């Protein structure tokens with residue numbers, strides 16, 4: 001029998017009114033950072049919230065609530081890497097979620113939309129190896145990025 005994985009999604013507060021359309025679509029299609037679940041029979045989303053606004057105070061609490069619902073993995077949504085500027089606290093969030101809550105963390109949800117990739121390419125946001133690592137799960141191919149514009 002295939003594995004069932006429960007996950008939580010935390011979005012950047014600047015997109016606080018987002019209805020989650022791209023994340024839910026990508027989860028269903030196992031695209032972007034969700035392609036790691038391709039071989040799983042089922043992935044259940046057990047929590048969805050925002051970081052609480054800079055500097056992300058909700059990260060101290062929200063993962064625990066998601067863990068109480070069975071979440072094993074927290075996804076920091078793609079908005080963390082595509083915003084202008086991207087979130088400067090991603091590494092801190094990854095560390096605290098792993099160390100305080102003993103949960104896995106994945107940077108990203110849906111594929112990066114091409115329009116964001118174009119701008120960040122022009123201004124050089126993601127040039128460093130550290131940023132290349134952060135965008136790797138959601139970079140996808142150009143056709144997919146255009147589909148998520």
Ligand code: SF4
Pocket residue numbers: 011012013014051052053054055056080086087088089
């Ligand atoms: S930039 Fe980071 S800390 Fe600020 S609102 Fe977005 S995710 Fe939260």
